[in-house]
Structure formats: C-alpha cells, structure tokens
Amino acid sequence: MSNEQIHAIVQDSLIGYQYLQKISLAERASLMHAIADEIEALGDELIQAAHAESALPLPRLQGEKGRTVNQWRSYANAVKTGIYAEARIDKGDGAAKADIRKYNKGIGPVAVFGASNFPFAFSTAGGDTASAVGAGCSVIFKEHPGHPNTSKIMAGAIAQGIAKFGAPAAVFGYVEGAAHAVGEALVLHPAVKAVAFTGSFRGGKALFDLGAQRQEPIPVFAEMGSVNPVFALPNYLAENLEAFATQYVGSLTLGVGQFCTNPGLLIAVKSEALDAFKERLETEVKKVAEATMLHEGIAQAYAQAKGKLSSQPDVALIAEGLSSDSSQAVAALYSTSATTFLANAVLGEEVFGPTGLLIECDDEAQLIAVLQALGGQLTITFAATVADIQQQADLFALAQEKCGRLLFNGMPTGVEVVYAMQHGGPFPSTTDSRFTSVGPDAVKRFLRPLSFQNWPNEFLPLELQDENPLAIERVVDNNRTV
Amino acid sequence: MSNEQIHAIVQDSLIGYQYLQKISLAERASLMHAIADEIEALGDELIQAAHAESALPLPRLQGEKGRTVNQWRSYANAVKTGIYAEARIDKGDGAAKADIRKYNKGIGPVAVFGASNFPFAFSTAGGDTASAVGAGCSVIFKEHPGHPNTSKIMAGAIAQGIAKFGAPAAVFGYVEGAAHAVGEALVLHPAVKAVAFTGSFRGGKALFDLGAQRQEPIPVFAEMGSVNPVFALPNYLAENLEAFATQYVGSLTLGVGQFCTNPGLLIAVKSEALDAFKERLETEVKKVAEATMLHEGIAQAYAQAKGKLSSQPDVALIAEGLSSDSSQAVAALYSTSATTFLANAVLGEEVFGPTGLLIECDDEAQLIAVLQALGGQLTITFAATVADIQQQADLFALAQEKCGRLLFNGMPTGVEVVYAMQHGGPFPSTTDSRFTSVGPDAVKRFLRPLSFQNWPNEFLPLELQDENPLAIERVVDNNRTV
Numbered sequence: 002m003s004n005e006q007i008h009a010i011v012q013d014s015l016i017g018y019q020y021l022q023k024i025s026l027a028e029r030a031s032l033m034h035a036i037a038d039e040i041e042a043l044g045d046e047l048i049q050a051a052h053a054e055s056a057l058p059l060p061r062l063q064g065e066k067g068r069t070v071n072q073w074r075s076y077a078n079a080v081k082t083g084i085y086a087e088a089r090i091d092k093g094d095g096a097a098k099a100d101i102r103k104y105n106k107g108i109g110p111v112a113v114f115g116a117s118n119f120p121f122a123f124s125t126a127g128g129d130t131a132s133a134v135g136a137g138c139s140v141i142f143k144e145h146p147g148h149p150n151t152s153k154i155m156a157g158a159i160a161q162g163i164a165k166f167g168a169p170a171a172v173f174g175y176v177e178g179a180a181h182a183v184g185e186a187l188v189l190h191p192a193v194k195a196v197a198f199t200g201s202f203r204g205g206k207a208l209f210d211l212g213a214q215r216q217e218p219i220p221v222f223a224e225m226g227s228v229n230p231v232f233a234l235p236n237y238l239a240e241n242l243e244a245f246a247t248q249y250v251g252s253l254t255l256g257v258g259q260f261c262t263n264p265g266l267l268i269a270v271k272s273e274a275l276d277a278f279k280e281r282l283e284t285e286v287k288k289v290a291e292a293t294m295l296h297e298g299i300a301q302a303y304a305q306a307k308g309k310l311s312s313q314p315d316v317a318l319i320a321e322g323l324s325s326d327s328s329q330a331v332a333a334l335y336s337t338s339a340t341t342f343l344a345n346a347v348l349g350e351e352v353f354g355p356t357g358l359l360i361e362c363d364d365e366a367q368l369i370a371v372l373q374a375l376g377g378q379l380t381i382t383f384a385a386t387v388a389d390i391q392q393q394a395d396l397f398a399l400a401q402e403k404c405g406r407l408l409f410n411g412m413p414t415g416v417e418v419v420y421a422m423q424h425g426g427p428f429p430s431t432t433d434s435r436f437t438s439v440g441p442d443a444v445k446r447f448l449r450p451l452s453f454q455n456w457p458n459e460f461l462p463l464e465l466q467d468e469n470p471l472a473i474e475r476v477v478d479n480n481r482t483v
Numbered sequence: 484m485s486n487e488q489i490h491a492i493v494q495d496s497l498i499g500y501q502y503l504q505k506i507s508l509a510e511r512a513s514l515m516h517a518i519a520d521e522i523e524a525l526g527d528e529l530i531q532a533a534h535a536e537s538a539l540p541l542p543r544l545q546g547e548k549g550r551t552v553n554q555w556r557s558y559a560n561a562v563k564t565g566i567y568a569e570a571r572i573d574k575g576d577g578a579a580k581a582d583i584r585k586y587n588k589g590i591g592p593v594a595v596f597g598a599s600n601f602p603f604a605f606s607t608a609g610g611d612t613a614s615a616v617g618a619g620c621s622v623i624f625k626e627h628p629g630h631p632n633t634s635k636i637m638a639g640a641i642a643q644g645i646a647k648f649g650a651p652a653a654v655f656g657y658v659e660g661a662a663h664a665v666g667e668a669l670v671l672h673p674a675v676k677a678v679a680f681t682g683s684f685r686g687g688k689a690l691f692d693l694g695a696q697r698q699e700p701i702p703v704f705a706e707m708g709s710v711n712p713v714f715a716l717p718n719y720l721a722e723n724l725e726a727f728a729t730q731y732v733g734s735l736t737l738g739v740g741q742f743c744t745n746p747g748l749l750i751a752v753k754s755e756a757l758d759a760f761k762e763r764l765e766t767e768v769k770k771v772a773e774a775t776m777l778h779e780g781i782a783q784a785y786a787q788a789k790g791k792l793s794s795q796p797d798v799a800l801i802a803e804g805l806s807s808d809s810s811q812a813v814a815a816l817y818s819t820s821a822t823t824f825l826a827n828a829v830l831g832e833e834v835f836g837p838t839g840l841l842i843e844c845d846d847e848a849q850l851i852a853v854l855q856a857l858g859g860q861l862t863i864t865f866a867a868t869v870a871d872i873q874q875q876a877d878l879f880a881l882a883q884e885k886c887g888r889l890l891f892n893g894m895p896t897g898v899e900v901v902y903a904m905q906h907g908g909p910f911p912s913t914t915d916s917r918f919t920s921v922g923p924d925a926v927k928r929f930l931r932p933l934s935f936q937n938w939p940n941e942f943l944p945l946e947l948q949d950e951n952p953l954a955i956e957r958v959v960d961n962n963r964t965v
Contacts, residue, residue, distance in 0.1 A: 084958070084963075089901075089903040099893060101904060103902070209700065213691075213696075217911070390942055401588070401933060406934040406935075409936065417583060419583055423585050423933060423934035427931075434590070435931045436932075437932060442932070449917045450905045451883060453888075455892060457869055457891065481956060
C-alpha cells in the first residue's frame with residue numbers, strides 16, 4: 002500500500018476511535034462478543050487457509066481458533082466489569098478542596114502487527130486487537146506476509162461483527178504490504194498512539210526504536226521471545242528423571258518448537274542422576290519426528306541457528322530427532338559446560354525451533370552465574386522439590402528479577418488466557434516488562450488516565466457519575482465501593 | 484561525583500531494593516511513615532535553607548513541607564491496602580489447567596531527579612521518591628543544583644527514618660554533582676530500571692532519549708510542563724467577567740508563575756464581553772507586584788521568553804505588573820488573534836513565569852482550531868456554564884484527547900494529592916501519558932507484574948498466598964474478593 006492509502010486508513014481510524022470512546026463499557030463488550038460470534042462462525046475455509054499458509058496441523062488450528070474466540074469473550078467480560086476503568090472519585094469539600102474524578106480511557110488508534118506462529122490468536126483478530134478494542138481503541142492491523150489469506154478471512158469476520166453491531170467500519174483498519182516501509186509508515190503516523198507486536202527481536206526492537214524516536218514518542222509493546230531457562234534441581238532430578246526427560250523433550254519440540262515460551266535452555270548440576278537423565282533425554286530426542294515449520298524463511302533461520310550453535314567450541318550433540326527429508330526441521334539437543342556457556346554469548350541466543358542446550362554446572366554457584374548471565378525472560382522454570390527451592394533461595398530470588406512468569410515444575414509452553422497470566426518479561430524478552438500481551442490485563446496497555454475536576458455530573462463519563470450507572474467498583478474518598 | 488562513586492552507589496542500591504522486596508506491604512508502609520516522621524520533625528533549619536536557596540516565601544515552604552509529609556503518609560496508606568499489588572489468582576483445575584497467581588512487584592532501583600520549583604514536594608523526599616519506595620524500589624536521588632543544602636538536610640531526614648526503622652541505608656542513595664554527565668551516568672547504569680524527572684522539556688526529553696537508547700531500554704517518566712490553556716466561553720464570560728479576571732490573573736501569577744500547571748494561554752471568542760474582560764484583566768495585571776524567581780537562571784530564561792513573545796508580530800501588550808527593580812520578575816499579559824497564533828508556533832511555547840497570552844478567536848470554530856494546534860497538556864480548563872459546554876461538544880471531546888486533567892471552572896494551579904489526581908498528560912507535557920506523578924497512583928510507575936505458576940503456597944509472596952494474610956482485595960477465579 003502507498004503512504005497515501007495508509008494515511009487515509011489511519012485518519013479513518015480516528016472515527017472508529019471516537020465512536021469507541023462514546024459507547025459504554027457494556028456496549029463495547031457487546032461489540033466484542035459480536036466479533037467473537039463471527040469468528041466462531043467461520044468454518045473450514047479459515048482452517049484450510051491457515052493450514053495451507055502455516056503448515057500448522059488442523060487440530061492445533063481448531064484449538065487456536067477456539068482460544069481466539071475465548072480471548073475476545075473473556076476480555077469483553079473483564080472490560081464490562083469496569084476493572085480497567087480504575088475509577089477514582091475524591092469528592093472534595095465543596096469549597097477549597099475540589100471534586101476530582103479519574104478514569105482510564107483509550108489512548109488512541111493502535112497499530113497491531115501479527116505474528117507468524119499464531120495465525121489466529123496473535124494475528125489479525127488476536128489478543129492485541131481484542132485488547133485494544135477492549136480499551137476503547139480502534140485498530141489498524143498490518144497484515145502478516147506469512148498468512149495473507151488467513152488474515153483477510155479473519156478481517157472479514159471482524160468487519161462483519163462490527164457491521165452487525167452497527168459500529169463504523171473504521172473501528173478496524175487493515176493495511177497490506179510486506180515491505181518494511183509499510184509498517185514504518187504506520188508506526189510513524191502521528192494519529193497512531195501505540196503499537197503491539199509479537200515476533201523477532203530484530204523486528205520488535207526496530208519498531209520500538211521508531212516509536213521512541215517519533216516527534217511524539219509512543220509506547221511500543223513488542224514481545225520478542227526468549228530462551229526460557231529450565232533449572233533441573235538435584236532432588237527433583239534424582240526422583241523424576243524419566244518422566245521429566247519425556248516432559249522436557251515434549252515441550253521443547255511441541256509445535257516444532259515454534260513458541261516464544263519454548264524451553265531452549267536446560268540447566269543442572271553435574272551428578273550421577275544428570276548422567277542418567279542425559280541418557281533418557283537422548284532416547285526421547287531420537288524419537289522426535291521431523292516436521293514442517295511455519296514458512297521456508299523460518300525453516301532456513303532454524304537450520305542456520307542450529308548450525309551456528311552446534312559449531313561452537315565445546316558444544317556436544319546429545320541427540321538429534323528422526324530425519325529423512327532435508328526440507329524438514331529436525332529436533333536436536335546439545336550440551337555444554339557452564340564454564341563454556343559463560344564464556345560464549347552465542348550459546349545464550351534463542352534458536353527458534355525444536356533445539357535445546359543442556360548446561361552442565363560444576364556446582365550450585367554456577368546455576369546462579371548462568372542465570373545472572375542471561376537477559377530478561379518470558380518464563381523461568383524450576384524442576385524442583387520443595388527442598389530444592391529451600392536450598393536455592395538465592396537462585397529463586399534472582400529468577401524473580403529475570404522473568405515475567407515463574408514455574409514450579411510443569412513446562413512453560415502453554416500460555417493460559419486468564420487474569421493471572423503474565424506473558425511478558427524484562428528486556429529483551431519484551432520492550433516493556435510492565436504489561437502482559439495475554440489475558441484480560443493486556444487491555445491495560447492501551448489506556449491512559451483522565452481526571453475531571455469540578456464537572457457537573459451530566460458531563461462526566463458514566464464511569465464517574467454520582468449514581469454509578471455502570472455499577473462498577475470505584476475508589477470513593479479513599480474507600481473501595483461498588 | 485566520579486563515575487566510580489556513582490557506580491558504587493547504584494550497586495549498593497540493589498541491596499536496598501532487595502530488602503524492600505522482602506518486607507511486607509505493611510512494613511513498607513511503616514518505613515514510609517518513619518521517613519515522614521523525620522521530615523515532619525525537621526524545623527527552621529530546613530525552611531531557612533530552602534528560603535535562602537529558592538527565594539520561596541516561608542509560608543509557602545511551610546505548606547509544601549506539610550504536603551511532602553502528606554505524600555509519604557497517603558502513599559504509604561494506599562500501598563498498605565494492596566491496591567497496587569493487583570493480585571490475581573486463577574486456581575486451575577488441579578490437572579491440565581494450572582494454578583497461576585500474579586502480583587505487581589517493584590521494577591528495580593529508580594533514579595530520581597529533583598525539580599527546582601518544589602524543593603520539598605518534587606525533590607529529594609518528594610513524590611517520586613515516596614512513590615518509588617511505595618512500589619518497593621530503592622531510590623538513587625540526583626541532587627538538584629539549585630538547592631543542595633535543602634536537599635542534604637532532607638536526605639538526612641530520610642536516612643534517619645530508614646535507620647530508625649532498621650532498614651539498610653542503601654534504600655536511599657544520594658548522588659551529587661551539577662554536571663550533565665552525573666545524571667547521564669545514573670540513567671545509563673544497567674542496574675537502574677526507571678527514571679523520574681520533573682523540569683524542563685529539554686532536560687526531560689534528553690533523559691527520555693537516554694533511557695530509550697540504552698542497551699536495555701527503561702521507562703523515563705519526565706513531567707515537562709505545558710501552557711495549560713483556559714477556554715473562557717461566551718455565556719460564562721458574560722456573567723462572570725470581573726471575578727474571573729481576578730481569578731485568572733491570580734492563578735497566572737501565583738508563586739511568580741513557577742508552576743507546571745500555570746495557565747499560560749487564555750482563549751475566547753471576540754465579543755463585547757471580551758472587551759470588557761480585557762479591561763478587567765489590565766486592571767488586575769497592573770496590581771501584580773514584581774517578585775524574585777527561584778534562581779537567577781530561571782529569571783533570565785523568563786525575561787528572554789517574555790521578550791521573545793512580546794516581539795512576535797501582531798502580539799500586543801494588555802498590561803504589565805508593577806516594576807521598580809530590574810532583577811525582579813514582572814508579570815505580563817499579551818493578546819493576539821487566533822489567526823496570528825495559528826500561523827506562529829512560537830506563540831504556543833511555554834513561558835515559565837507570570838506571563839500569559841490571550842488568544843482572541845473570530846468564532847467558535849477557531850477555538851477548536853487553536854486547541855488542535857496545541858500539543859499535549861497537563862491541564863485544560865473551561866471557564867464555562869453548563870450551556871457553554873452543551874454548545875461546545877466538539878471542543879469538550881477534543882480537550883479530553885489533549886490533556887491529563889480537565890477543569891470546569893476553577894484554576895489548574897493547585898494539584899491535590901488524592902487518588903483521583905492525574906498529573907501527567909500527552910506528550911510533550913510528559914513522556915508517558917499513562918501515569919501520574921502526583922497522588923498515590925504515582926506508585927504504579929515503578930511496578931511490574933510477575934506470575935507464579937503451580938507454586939507451593941509457602942514460596943508465594945504474601946499477596947498471593949491462599950490464606951490472604953494481608954487481607955487485600957484480589958481477583959480470584961474471575962471474581963473480586965477480600
């Protein structure tokens with residue numbers, strides 16, 4: 002698309018934004034359910050298009066479609082409660098002390114960039130779009146070059162939902178074009194007030210820099226992935242090595258390893274149990290079938306990153322998965338010593354795909370040294386018993402500074418769409434650790450507070466009127482009330 | 484201070500941060516009250532030091548000291564309620580659906596830069612320091628070159644409060660040195676995770692850029708002031724011109740005009756009432772006594788900015804205040820047409836001091852054009868009747884997109900320290916419209932969420948334990964509960 006076309010779409014988006022600012026929270030929630038209805042009603046055409054464009058298996062796509070619908074509905078329900086309005090009322094004293102009332106409103110039109118690895122849940126009608134609309138912001142979506150047909154079908158469902166509800170079409174704008182210049186024009190447009198992105202570090206950081214360097218800087222929420230270290234602690238490993246090897250390799254290779262939360266690093270202290278564990282890992286990895294990645298570009302990048310990792314000094318192969326066809330991605334697990342890892346930053350880089358690295362530490366101090374050397378992470382997992390955590394208090398404390406989600410056992414793949422989810426973490430896993438991109442709280446990214454001082458009741462937004470017509474929780478004169 | 488000294492102070496600050504992360508919300512609140520006690524106990528030495536360094540009158544300084552104590556206490560009380568923990572618990576199903584719990588923790592050590600115009604409330608022990616500690620973050624304070632003695636006395640009180648409470652001294656670090664390099668070293672230190680600043684656009688934007696360009700970008704909350712337009716609407720003006728002239732000139736010249744919320748622009752439609760109003764404004768401005776500004780540098784900048792404004796084409800003087808001594812700041816009010824204003828960006832620049840500009844519009848459409856031409860504002864004020872607002876729905880809607888606080892009558896100077904206060908606004912009034920720097924909600928700037936998945940109760944922070952030992956409000960399985 003030309004800059005003129007993009008400009009026209011963004012200008013139009015202001016009409017959608019103004020509309021969303023005027024309707025009530027309940028109406029906004031109804032609009033979101035109307036969009037969810039249309040997505041839900043999409044049939045085989047959508048699934049087949051996504052399958053053709055992403056190589057993702059049909060059951061996975063069916064599941065992802067359900068998740069996408071659930072995102073719209075659960076965010077709508079949360080928005081309707083008024084939890085994100087954060088209404089505060091200080092009534093003053095009718096004299097010198099003013100009546101001041103504050104609520105959160107939408108920040109303005111939001112530019113959303115889709116991710117390749119979730120063509121539904123993190124793309125056109127994904128969580129970023131749903132949470133921006135939930136915040137009362139119009140969206141201008143930048144089509145992902147990896148799945149344009151899927152994207153257009155989904156955009157059609159959104160447009161249908163908007164039309165059936167009776168909202169202006171400009172609530173959702175759609176921008177085509179694979180060139181970087183298209184995305185840049187969008188981020189640099191003065192009417193765009195925030196950006197959401199999920200993808201590579203390079204892409205996300207470039208958008209962040211553009212946003213920060215605008216004449217009017219804007220927030221850019223880029224989720225850029227991480228290596229999601231898993232610490233296999235001694236007591237746990239001794240007791241669970243078989244089941245844990247199966248679980249770890251399963252998570253590492255799930256979805257051909259194409260998740261931001263893929264557990265790329267496995268870290269343990271040398272022991273007899275670890276040697277036995279390595280044997281189990283070897284067995285498990287060898288069972289993993291080769292598989293097709295999302296796109297040719299991703300497959301090539303995977304092969305390159307895997308090759309780079311395997312060619313580093315003192316990195317040994319534990320095992321590779323099954324392989325017969327060179328166009329397919331083959332799983333692999335490598336090992337190295339903590340001393341080697343600490344001396345070579347390449348070993349901490351994310352390999353997007355089903356390849357992991359086991360780091361063998363001489364002692365528990367090296368567990369901490371390895372974690373200290375890592376950048377911010379979406380997740381950190383402890384495969385641990387209660388006794389392990391008691392013995393590793395410093396590691397546990399440090400892990401809380403390094404990630405957005407901390408797991409006790411379990412595996413980081415599988416990001417539940419719930420209030421308590423934090424999908425985000427310190428840089429470089431995201432550009433802003435203060436927000437999540439999954440769960441209803443994702444709405445918060447696109448809000449800003451506005452105070453009204455001494456206004457007659459009739460001019461206040463419903464959230465702040467005396468009668469509390471929306472029946473939302475508010476802080477009134479320092480007390481929480483409904 | 485040398486870079487080595489700054490480095491040592493920041494490294495030390497991590498100890499203070501770790502301590503604050505470990506104590507409970509109630510203990511954190513007690514620490515804040517202990518600091519407030521010491522500030523409250525400071526006597527004439529503090530007031531005299533500030534008077535000597537800032538030329539601010541003694542009663543104002545007494546009031547500001549009280550406000551500063553109130554900030555610590557009210558933020559402490561808010562923190563103790565758990566409102567900023569935003570605890571969310573999703574208990575899962577004991578099987579595939581995980582138990583996930585999220586709360587907000589401190590983001591890390593915070594660098595705070597003091598403002599010249601509030602040597603207590605926005606400086607060493609000011610709102611930024613109080614809200615950072617309230618978030619569980621240690622502070623490294625950069626001394627303001629305008630009031631080093633005041634600053635050191637205040638730092639002594641903070642240190643005393645920390646010591647009496649039994650917390651490590653490293654909760655509050657203190658960095659001296661007027662050179663820009665000192666502030667830069669602080670913002671660029673990898674252990675610093677956020678920055679708070681109140682002051683000029685140039686200073687704030689420079690810090691913001693430094694923060695964004697770090698290897699690990701960090702949020703920089705810079706409050707940089709604005710021109711705070713006041714729209715005097717027709718019906719109101721016709722009915723209230725005498726009282727309103729007194730009120731406007733009082734606010735414009737309060738504290739020698741040295742407030743971020745100083746109402747520098749007055750905007751009205753030409754009418755007979757406006758002519759009469761101008762006469763009243765003239766009378767009022769002529770009564771304003773000359774006064775000493777905070778520092779020589781500010782006085783010089785004021786004289787320059789005023790000279791620049793007065794020398795623009797088609798800008799007329801309405802009146803100047805009393806003047807006898809050339810070292811003193813003299814109040815002034817100018818007028819121009821909306822057409823002239825719209826053609827000359829210089830006229831929209833902030834003049835820090837007691838100078839205002841009346842913009843005379845040909846019609847109501849020009850009111851909107853003038854507002855559209857302005858950047859983001861801390862405040863916008865309507866001097867209006869109910870009928871005025873009904874007649875100016877578009878202006879009212881646009882104003883909500885342009886500011887952080889919208890006033891119906893009253894004057895923007897006077898920023899109350901309450902939950903409902905939004906002191907912050909779209910760029911360039913601040914670098915981040917999503918947060919306030921006044922009121923307990925200022926604490927939010929320094930928090931980030933952390934999720935715990937499937938953790939045994941004993942390892943969870945108190946905010947998230949089953950028994951809810953802090954008795955805070957939480958969202959449990961989608962319902963708000965206490």
